[in-house]
Amino acid sequence: MSAEAVKNARLLLLKEYRGVLSTHSLAMPGFPFGSVVPYCLNQDGWPLILISRIAQHTRNLKADPRCSLLVSERDAADVQLNGRLTLMAEARQLADPQSVASAAERYYRYFPESRDYHRVHDFDFWVLHPLRWRFIGGFGAIHWLEQAALANPFAGAEGGEGAMLEHMNDDHAAAIAHYVEQAGLPGTDDARMVGIDAEGFHLRIGQAIHWLPFPSACSTAMDVRQALVAMARS
Incomplete structure (x- = not known):
């Protein structure tokens, strides 16, 4: 398994925030059923x-949790030459209150409008547990990937992602606006940092999610701080 392919597959999953979820159809047994879903x-x-x-996809998953999620690079001029990832997984609904609360806190940062869906309509959180990956990094760059290391070292940690996001959004709006301008993205006024991982961070601008890379991978909160300061000064 190519380490470079694993890295690129992870980066694609980070850069995108929606994909095609395929489930086993109940209405037409034997046929796949595809639907578009946002994810974080x-x-x-x-x-x-x-x-x-x-x-329909929820009914399908309750009958058979086996599914796939197809993620491809947005705005690709030639889909055959751009990266795409098919994640084969088992979907599991979150049930215990602590897991649901943790999922809600994370998901609402990315998709705040979904609070009303969850509260008023009967929506539930599900996690796709990966079994195998099919990553295509371009023409001829085809890889089967087994269980890849994808964990976010800062999520859930005390003084980790949550604290860093709060600090950046409350105290460093000017730096965030600079990151947006530096990346050539529209809408500096309403940009908010919604996620931090080892390789970069997510910004929500309007209803769009954008992932920006750090100059180099970070393993500690201090590394993240130094990377953000360097990007703000560049």
Whole structure:
């Protein structure tokens, strides 16, 4: 298994925030059923989704949890030459209150409008537990990947991701605006930092999610601080 392919597959999963979820159809047995779902990654680096109990894909998953999630590079000029990832997984609904609360706190940062869906309509959190990956990094760059190391070292840690996000959003709006301008993204006024991982961070601008890389990978909170300061000064 190529270490470079694993890295690129992880980066693609981080850069995107929606994919095509394919489930086993109940209405037409033997046929796959595809639907578009937004996702963010939980602390294990696995896709976290929020889906309605009455949706067809939810009914399908309750009958057979085996599924796949297809993620591809957005705005690709030639889809055959750009990266795409098919994640084969087992979907598991979160049930215990602590897991649901943790999932909600993370998911709402990325998709704040979903609070009403969850509260008013019958939506539940599900996690896609990866079994195998099919990553295509371009023409001829095809890889089967087994269990890849995807965990976020800062998620859930005391003084980790949550504290860093709060600090940046409350005290360093100017730095965030600079990151947005530096990356050539639209809308500096409403940009908020919603996620931090070892390789970079997520910004929410309007209803779009953008992932920006650090100059180099970070393993500690101090590394993250130094990377953010360096990017703010560049």
